Amino acid sequence: MLKTIFFDLDGTLLPMDQEVFANSYFQHLAAKMQPLGYEPNTLIKGVWAGTEAMVKNNGACTNEEAFWHRFQELFGERAKNDRPVFDEYYRTDFQKVKEDCGFTPRAAETIGVLKAKGFQLVLATNPIFPATATESRIRWAGLQPSDFMLYTTYENAHFCKPNPLYYREIVERLALDPTECLMVGNDVEEDMIAGTLGMQVFLLTDCLINRKNTDLAAYPHGSFDDLLAFIG
Numbered sequence: 317m318l319k320t321i322f323f324d325l326d327g328t329l330l331p332m333d334q335e336v337f338a339n340s341y342f343q344h345l346a347a348k349m350q351p352l353g354y355e356p357n358t359l360i361k362g363v364w365a366g367t368e369a370m371v372k373n374n375g376a377c378t379n380e381e382a383f384w385h386r387f388q389e390l391f392g393e394r395a396k397n398d399r400p401v402f403d404e405y406y407r408t409d410f411q412k413v414k415e416d417c418g419f420t421p422r423a424a425e426t427i428g429v430l431k432a433k434g435f436q437l438v439l440a441t442n443p444i445f446p447a448t449a450t451e452s453r454i455r456w457a458g459l460q461p462s463d464f465m466l467y468t469t470y471e472n473a474h475f476c477k478p479n480p481l482y483y484r485e486i487v488e489r490l491a492l493d494p495t496e497c498l499m500v501g502n503d504v505e506e507d508m509i510a511g512t513l514g515m516q517v518f519l520l521t522d523c524l525i526n527r528k529n530t531d532l533a534a535y536p537h538g539s540f541d542d543l544l545a546f547i548g
Contacts, residue, residue, distance in 0.1 A: 318516065318547065320492055321430055322483075323464075324501030325441035325450070327523035329427070330457040331418030334525070340416035344409045352398055354391075362390045370444050371476045375485075379443050379470035406448040414456045420522070422540040424458040429544060431463065438486060439464040440499065442506065443473035466490060477506035483513050500543060504530045511535075518543055 323329055326337065342363070346356035369386035370379040377385075388395045430437060441450060447469040451461045461467060466486065475482040487494050494514040501507025501517075503525040511517045519537035526532070536546050 317496060318435070318498055319496040320436040320438060320490075320498070321547070322438045322440040322486070322497060322499040322510070322515070323427075324499075324503065324507050324520075325439060325453055325457065327502040327525060328500060328507075328520050329423040329439075329459065330453055331420050331523050332416070333523075336416050337413065340413045341410070344412055345405055348405045348409050349398070349401065352401060353394075362387055365390060367444055370470065371479075373475055375474040375481065377474065379473050379476065380446070383444075383470060403446070403448070406446055406452070410449055411452060414452075417453075417456055418523075419456070419458065420540075421458065426540045426544060427459055427463055430547070433547075435547075437464050438490070439467035440483070440486060440501070440507075440510075441468060442477045443468040443470050443482070444476060446470055447472075477503075478509045480509055480512050483510045483515065487513065487515075498547070504528070504532075504535075508535055518546055 326332055327334065342360050345363070346354070346359055349359055350356060366383040366387040369382045373379055373382045384395070384399070427437065439454065441453075450467055450469045454461050454463075454467065466489070468486065473482065473485065475485055483499070486492075487497065498516040498518060499507055499510035500520055502520045502523045504519065505525075505527055508517050508519060517535055519532065519535045520540070520543065521532070521537050522539060
């Protein structure tokens, strides 16, 4: 019996072209940090290096700790001193990135239907952003953080997609039975891996990411309407 539904955010509840989003994100971040002496290309490479450290995190620390350890290795003590400015970026200039994301009313409508049916909802977005940024992106999708019993951020997670331990950590934290959970996402590699834990999966194809050209017949897939029909 299905009780809990996990949703990805970027490209699932919040339509977007990942490359356009990333370019806008970095453009605004570089503009914020350049007056402090961060050369844009060097800064961007540093953020990617920190992101890679989070993706490779083996659970020994939070993703937040993994990111800043690597970032400070590259930029030294000033990175620690400038961290409040990075935090401020997510509250201010990051909000401009919304303009480079799409929007679909079907996201909030679908969440509303599922809440009315009594399902527990989890926002299983790759935890490479701080809570401030994640909460903003939830609102950009026409939703509220309170719509979810948990949303993953770099502060509260110790793994990243596509590591199955990312999903395992959520299941264990919330004391869920994986066989009573459904993962909904748009990325074949990062989201459908949840099936290896015994979770059901559904591939939302509106902003499909299929890097390895996997046969989609392997997964239930389609639109928001198809998802609701699948859940029943």
